[in-house]
Amino acid sequence: MLKIARINFKKCVLSLPRPYLLPARPTPFTLDFICILIIRIINVSIDEPKWQIWKKHMGTEKFYKTLAQIAVMLKNGKVLGLPTESVYGLSCIIQKAAVEKVIALKQRDLKKGFIVLSGDISHLLALIDTEKLNEKQLEILSQRQDKPTTWVVPVKHEYRWLTGDFGTIAVRLTDHPLLKELTITLGCAIISTSANLSNQPPATSYDKVQHYFGDQLDYIHPQQNFIAAKPSRVINLISNEVLRD
Known part of the structure; x- marks a missing residue:
């Protein structure tokens, strides 16, 4: 389950508008860390559309x-x-x-x-x-x-x-x-x-x-x-x- 979630969230992170706080080219390790952090701390449903997850839990690109x-x-x-x-x-x-x-x-x-x-x-x-x-x-x-x-x-x-x-x-x-x-x-x-x-x-x-x-x-x-x-x-x-x- 966690492996599938990692893959989904990697795609999500790479395709989202990137706030300036994230690295310009995230490494595989960075992406794994982000995915696990989001899953374990924010505890979102992995079935939610990626933009809804981003907007709901991370705010807008302009804010960040x-x-x-x-x-x-x-x-x-x-x-x-x-x-x-x-x-x-x-x-x-x-x-x-x-x-x-x-x-x-x-x-x-x-x-x-x-x-x-x-x-x-x-x-x-x-x-x-x-x-x-x-x-x-x-x-x-x-x-x-x-x-x-x-x-x-x-x-x-x-x-x-x-x-x-x-x-x-x-x-x-x-x-x-x-x-x-x-x-x-x-x-x-x-x-x-x-x-x-x-x-x-x-x-x-x-x-x-x-x-x-x-x-x-x-x-x-x-x-x-x-x-x-x-x-x-x-x-x-x-x-x-x-x-x-």
Whole structure:
């Protein structure tokens, strides 16, 4: 069964519009890996037409082309305006030079820390001093919440430079389609701080981000039908104190 599925999926992968994230000439090993990965993780029916499988489980070619371009810009240390579950944010990779650009753009107080987010919990755990958390707290941190929730947790010493005057770091497991896929593609978490000048209201639209920063940003993502909401709630994971609701 698996052998037949491999053959079908090889034909499928070779004939589909190719996102920029796949090799230009996939090797037999790469194709086998893709086929097994799709079958075992996505668990789709191999009888579905190949384009329906692609569209249903992998999104559109345009989305993945844009995703690849955004990933390259972030890897190159650029600062981007990206939508989140609530408002627009400024994002960059966790690299000192890139973070310094964000601080300068926002005219931000160095004493303040940053929210870090990813669609993969392992990316967030890499920043957290997990020895100071118990199993229940780690379980809560890994769970998807009914609304966007940022957790304040102990930070590893090597990432203390991200936290301003605090010995904790704010992290969020995101379900936003773009941010989730982007961080999984990058293989790491990213900075996400509200897109605004210090002490000004957060940007709630593409136009507002443009108004604040003009051409100072390397890219602003124009999410269609974006509806702004309240910023994520913030909870101290150890004390359960709600810092923002």
